Amino acid sequence: MSSMRCHLLYLQIIFVLAVSILLQFIILLPPTAATWSGNETDYMALLAFKSKIVHDPEGVMDSWNDSVHFCNWQGVTCGRRHRQVTILDLHESRLAGFISPYIGNLSFLRVLWLTNNTFQGEIPPQVGNLFRLQVLGLYNNSLTGEIPANLSHCFNLRYFGIGTNMLVGKLPTELSSLSKLIRLRVGKNNFSGEIPSFIGNFTSLEVISAAFNAFTGNIPEALGQLQNLTSLILGANKLSGKIPSSIYNLSSLTLLSLPKNQLSGSIPSELGSMFPQLQHLALDANHFRGPLPVSLPNFSNIELLGLSHNHFSGKISIDFRLLPRLNFLNLVKNNLGTGEPDEMGFIPSLVNCTNLQVLAVAFNQLKGTLPKSIGNLSATISVLDLSINHIYGEIPSEISHLVGLDVLDLSENEFKGRIPYSIGNLQNLQELFLCSNWLEGDVPNTIGKLSSLTHFYLEENRLQGKVPVTLGNCQRLLLLNLSFNNLIGAIPRELFGISTLSISLNLAWNHFSGPL
Structure with a gap:
């Protein structure tokens, strides 16, 4: 009997010791193992995601281990x-690999932010299981294939960003269920077909960015229903027809960008009154015609005005004094000009644009002399392109006041007289185009002060005298063209000391003498 009692006592002691050891083991377990109860699905989904990463140069995935709870990865x-996981944010992590279909098991996920990586393959249809998802950010990766129709189940989406990938096909009609969208970004892919009119039902939409695709057809009239829209970006597609009249009702627009399409028609004269908040207007490279809208000065907030490569005609009669924030004006390659001698009268009104950085009116029919007020333009101006017009008279010496210039292009006009000696003040100048004019006299020695100059075009003028040896100070020159002038004397040895002069050195059709 006593032996039986001893045996029972022994068993009790063994049981207590076993329980004690087990408890110690549990306490010593990593926190993740102790708190996975009910979250195994998320844990396994994250491990499956990790398994598809093939390149992780920054070691982002190193923290994805059992030493810490997965919520701290x-x-x-x-x-x-x-x-449970609500946000997966791995943007700009330099990750490469594929998006695991098990991502669809993160049932509480609200934000999936994988932008600026190198994810490949298709977008898994299982992403459509994430009915709580509000933000889907996949732009700037290498994703291929079509948009899964299953994404229509993510009816809580506010942000849909899949731009800058290699996606193809049409925008699925099933996406019409995403009625809560605020931002839609699908630009820089290979999408085709028409822009679906159901987008006009997304009444909360503020941004549509669909540039650099292959969309065809007309801009849907239904987009005019989006009264909250601030940005409409549809450039670099194959859109045709006129801008729908309904678009002009979008008074909240701050950015209207439709360049590089096949749009046609004229622009309403009252355009400036239709978009009182507009900051960027880009209609370049289309087939628009007619005069520039007289109401453009009503764009008091405008910063960028791009109307180049169209068929606009008539006089530039815009009073730019009313556009104080303008920093970019591109009217290149139109039919602007009427032959009136005061066609350069718009220049003085630009003096009030103190933020102006780019002024380009090349490839037009502008006549007249360049006013001295050109020197009063913004100190911030970096590009001045007046080439391929019919501007005559002398180059005002006041142009040397524009000390911030990087590019000065006055080529293919009818300028005569001397090149201003003060041009040496433009010490930031990198590209100088004075070719195909009637300039005469010598090449100023002060050119040697332009130490940043890389491209210098003086061909097809009536320049005389010797090539200044100071050109040898332009030690960044890549191209120098002095051909078709009346230059004389020896070719300066200093030219051949410019080690960067690697694209072209053209001295033909002059009257040089002496040894080479």
Whole structure:
């Protein structure tokens, strides 16, 4: 009997010791193992995601191990109550690989932010299982294939960003269920077909960015229903027809960008009154015609005005004094000009644009002399392109006041007289085009002060005298063209001391003498 009692006591002691050891083992377990209860699905989904990463140069995935709870893994955020993944943010992590279909098991996910990486392959249809998803950011990767129709189940999406990938096909009609969208970014892919009119039903939409695709057909009239729209970006597609009249009702627009399409028709004269908030207007490279809208000065907030490569005609009669924020004006390659001698009268009104950085009116029919007020333009101006017009008279010496210029292009006009000696003040100048004019006299020695000059075109003028040896100071020159002038004397040895002069050195059709 006593032996039986001893045996029972022995068993009790063994049981207590076993329980004690087990408890110690549990306490010593990593926190993740102790708190996975109910979250195994998220844990396994994250491990499956990690398994598809083939390149991780920054070691982002190193923290994805059992030494810490998965809610503390880099890029992972969990809810406070349910301890399930709500945010997966791995943007700009230089990750390469594929998006695991098990991502669809993160049922509480609200934000999937994988932008600026190198994810490949298709967007898994299982992403459509994430009905709580509000933000889908996949832009700037290498994703291929079509948009899964299943994404229509993510009806809580506010942000849909899949731009800058290699996606193809049409925008699925099933996406019409994404009625809560605020931002739609699908630019820089290979999407085709028409822009679906159902987008006009997304009444909360503020941004449509669909540039650099192969969309065809007309701009949908239904887009005019989006009264909250601030940005409409449809450039570099194959859109045709006129801008729908409904678009002119979008008074909240701050950015209207439709360049590089096949749009046609004229622009309403009252355009400036239709978009009182507009900051950027880009209609370049289309087939628009007619005069520039007289109401453009009503764009008091305008910063960028791009109307180049169209068929606009008539006089530039815009009073730019009313556009103080203008920093970019591009009217290149139109039919602007009427032959009136005061056609350069718009220049003085630009003096009030103190932020102006680019003024380009090349490839037009502008006549007249260049006013001395050109020197009063903004100190910030970096590009001045007046080439391929019919501007005559002398180059005003006041142009040397524009000390911020990087590019000065006065080529293919009818300028005569001397090149201003003060041009040496433009010491930031990198490209100087004075070719195909009637300039005479010598090449100023002060050119040697332009130490940043890389391209210098003086061909097809009536220049005389010797080539200044100071050109040898332009030690960044890549191209120098002095051909078709009346230059004389020896070719300066200093020219051949410019080690960067690697694209072209053209001295033909002059009257040089002496040894080479």
